[in-house]
Amino acid sequence: MKPQVSREPNGNINVFVGGAYQRLSHDKATALLQQLAEALRLPYSEGIAQFAGRVLRAHRPDGLPDMVGDVDGGTLQELALECALIEPFVCPPQGCCEACVCEADDRCYRLSSTGRALVDFSAQAAAEVGL
Ligand SMILES: [Zn+2]
Numbered sequence: 001m002k003p004q005v006s007r008e009p010n011g012n013i014n015v016f017v018g019g020a021y022q023r024l025s026h027d028k029a030t031a032l033l034q035q036l037a038e039a040l041r042l043p044y045s046e047g048i049a050q051f052a053g054r055v056l057r058a059h060r061p062d063g064l065p066d067m068v069g070d071v072d073g074g075t076l077q078e079l080a081l082e083c084a085l086i087e088p089f090v091c092p093p094q095g096c097c098e099a100c101v102c103e104a105d106d107r108c109y110r111l112s113s114t115g116r117a118l119v120d121f122s123a124q125a126a127a128e129v130g131l
């Protein structure tokens with residue numbers, strides 16, 4: 001049984017899961033959720049959920065309204081890496097970016113495909129509300 005999800009032009013989502021009640025393993029349920037999220041144009045991965053929770057936990061360690069901490073860029077990068085939203089690559093000799101300050105063979109980080117989907121999603125959401 002392979003879940004199949006498709007999106008109609010009017011935004012309706014079609015789901016085929018074998019025509020009847022299905023008991024799904026964790027992996028198959030995750031695959032179905034990912035396909036549903038894709039059809040809804042809502043990026044999802046367990047890493048995204050982990051990242052959101054861990055950033056919030058780092059920002060509000062005690063969960064109290066007035067106990068708000070700082071989350072620095074190093075922590076964000078570490079969490080993003082652990083949650084597979086960025087991925088390491090080796091800096092090429094010509095540099096990895098515009099105005100590059102890296103040395104050849106440095107380990108650099110770029111958005112993973114999930115991280116890219118998340119950034120694109122937020123840019124699109126921001127454009128819709130005029131941010
Ligand atoms: Zn670099």
Ligand SMILES: [Zn+2]
Pocket residue numbers: 095096097098099100101102
């Ligand atoms: Zn660079």
